[in-house]
Structure formats: structure tokens, C-alpha cells
């Protein structure tokens with residue numbers, strides 16, 4: 001089957017996955033207004049069509065924090081993404097490396113950082129949440145350092161997890177553990193090939209970096225309870241400041257949507273920020289990332305590397321974000337749909353799709369290099 005765009009991978013992922021797993025990836029918070037706006041607002045941005053500029057050679061290559069990448073696109077951290085294919089994060093990290101783009105592992109991945117690191121040639125990026133148990137937080141950081149991680153993403157838009165109706169209904173996050181297990185078991189009966197991957201029958205389940213605190217027999221329910229109890233809502237800039245001081249690699253704050261917060265990120269010595277609303281999974285009703293971007297770029301564009309995620313679904317969207325002041329863009333759901341649809345090959349394919357779409361969008365807007373994509377590449381409506 002030929003799949004042409006990200007929506008095609010989403011459709012295939014929906015067909016293949018047990019219902020609760022698809023809903024977990026696809027859903028957002030509350031009424032999903034911000035989730036919808038993230039992509040819809042990107043679509044409203046008009047690229048400026050320019051002609052007769054010799055676009056026979058277009059390069060998507062770029063540099064971020066002193067490293068070269070094949071294009072300004074990376075894979076955002078996704079919790080338990082590894083359930084969507086056998087040793088899923090390993091497969092995705094390998095696909096990203098082959099495509100010359102960065103892969104970021106979530107704190108709450110299914111595969112541990114050491115396993116993923118051992119499967120690729122170069123260090124991967126690592127994402128950290130503020131966890132109540134500071135001893136455990138330090139242990140995870142030490143493991144990331146030992147794995148050679150030079151880029152740390154610190155996620156700040158989840159002091160508490162938001163309400164997600166789809167996860168409540170699907171058997172992931174509400175009801176008693178027995179009710180959840182029965183609801184999910186029904187779904188897996190229709191997709192039996194997933195029973196092993198989602199640990200349905202009590203198989204000792206690998207829950208990556210948090211396995212040491214969960215114990216060998218933990219599954220999704222234990223994982224979910226741990227999550228609910230261990231996000232630290234007391235977190236402030238002072239905590240971030242301390243971690244920044246202890247971390248000697250690149251430090252990126254993920255989940256900034258306001259220019260005042262962006263300025264504060266610059267003042268504590270972050271190297272970059274990710275303009276993000278967690279893919280519409282946290283504060284529903286918050287601005288879409290792309291609408292938040294211009295103010296933030298005006299405020300800190302000269303001081304910080306600016307990365308945007310949330311809602312990016314095509315190479316055209318990447319060009320739009322760069323034109324509005326981002327230096328780099330990341331994708332969350334698209335790579336997980338691709339992993340669920342076609343494993344590592346799927347992730348490679350969508351990275352090629354993004355690159356080709358970007359190339360075409362650049363050529364038709366008269367840009368032969370990433371550096372020339374600026375606000376004047378857009379039509380001022």
C-alpha cells in the first residue's frame with residue numbers, strides 16, 4: 001500500500017492498533033480545541049509564491065547547537081511510544097539516525113535510555129520531567145549522562161497531567177484496575193498480535209527508565225499510577241535553575257508558550273526553548289504553538305535557539321514555522337503513527353515525506369537554503 005502523507009499513516013495506525021493505544025496517541029485534553037487549532041492555524045499561514053529563481057538545487061540541511069542535520073526536523077519525546085512496535089523507541093531512534101535528524105527519548109519511554117543508546121551510533125537527546133523523588137531524578141540524569149546525552153529537554157508544561165476524556169473512556173486512565181484491564185483486553189482480542197507488546201497478560205513489561213522503581217512485573221496500570229503520583233506540581237524556575245547549573249550539555253526548556261516565560265528561560269541560561277503546548281494535551285484553550293511563535297521569536301530570537309512543535313504535519317508546515325522565527329521544528333504524533341503503521345520503515349518513510357515536501361515548498365517559494373526562509377517568505381494578510 002502506498003501512503004502519501006501523514007494522514008495516511010494515521011489512518012493505518014488506527015486500523016492496526018488496539019483502540020486504547022490509538023486514542024492515547026491521537027487524543028488531546030478536554031474538548032481538544034488547542035489540538036485542532038495547532039494544525040488548523042498552521043494551514044492559514046500563506047506562503048509567498050516566488051518564481052523564476054533557479055531552484056534546481058535546494059538544500060534542507062541546517063545546523064542546531066553546533067551540529068549538522070539533514071533538515072530542521074526532529075522527533076519529539078513521546079511517553080510509552082515504544083509500545084507501538086516491538087522495542088519501538090529503538091526502531092525510531094535508528095530511523096532518525098539514518099535520516100540525519102535528532103531523536104529525543106521520553107523520561108517515560110518503554111525502552112530504557114541505555115538500550116536505545118546501544119542501538120545507535122551517536123548519542124540521543126533525552127527529555128526530563130520534574131519528578132517528586134529528587135534522588136531518582138538525579139539517577140536518571142546520571143544515566144543520561146553515562147549514555148553520552150549532550151542535549152537535555154526539560155518539559156515544563158506538565159506540572160499536573162490534564163484531563164483527557166479519550167484516555168478515560170478507553171480503559172487507560174480511569175475506573176478500577178480490573179475494569180481497565182477488561183476494557184483493554186476486549187480491544188486486544190480484536191488485535192491479538194498486540195497482546196505481547198502491550199503486556200496484556202501480565203508479561204513482565206519493560207517500562208524503560210522507571211522500571212527500577214516499578215519493579216519487574218509492572219505493566220501499564222502501575223505505570224499510569226506512578227505517573228499520576230510523581231509529577232511534581234511544586235516545580236519553579238529555581239528548580240530549573242539548579243538543574244541547568246548541574247547539566248553541562250545543551251539545555252532546552254520544552255513547553256514555552258508565552259514571551260515572558262521565554263525571557264526567563266533566556267535569563268537562566270537555557271540554550272533553547274521549545275514553543276509547544278504538548279500537542280494540545282495539556283491546557284486546552286491555550287494558543288496554538290504557531291500563533292504563539294512570532295511574539296516569542298521577537299522577544300528572544302537573538303538569545304535562544306527556538307524550536308517549535310505541536311501540529312506540524314507536513315514539510316510546508318516546517319517552512320511556515322521557520323518563516324515565523326523557529327530555527328528547528330519537531331514532530332510528535334506523526335512519527336508514532338508511522339511506527340505503529342510500519343515500524344522503523346514507516347518512520348524512515350515519513351521523514352522522507354517531510355524532506356521532499358519541504359524541498360518542494362522551498363523551491364516554489366523561491367528558497368534554496370533554510371537560511372533564507374524568513375518572514376518575507378510569507379504573505380502578510
Ligand code: FNR
Nearest residue numbers: 025076077078079106155278279310311331332333
Ligand atoms: C507526548 N508529549 C510528551 N512530551 C514530553 O516532553 N514527554 C513525554 O513523555 C510526552 N509524551 C507524549 C505522549 C503522546 C502520546 C503525545 C502525543 C505527546 C508531547 C510531545 O513531545 C510533543 O510536544 C507533541 O506531541 C507535539 O505535537 P504533535 O506533533 O503531536 O502535534
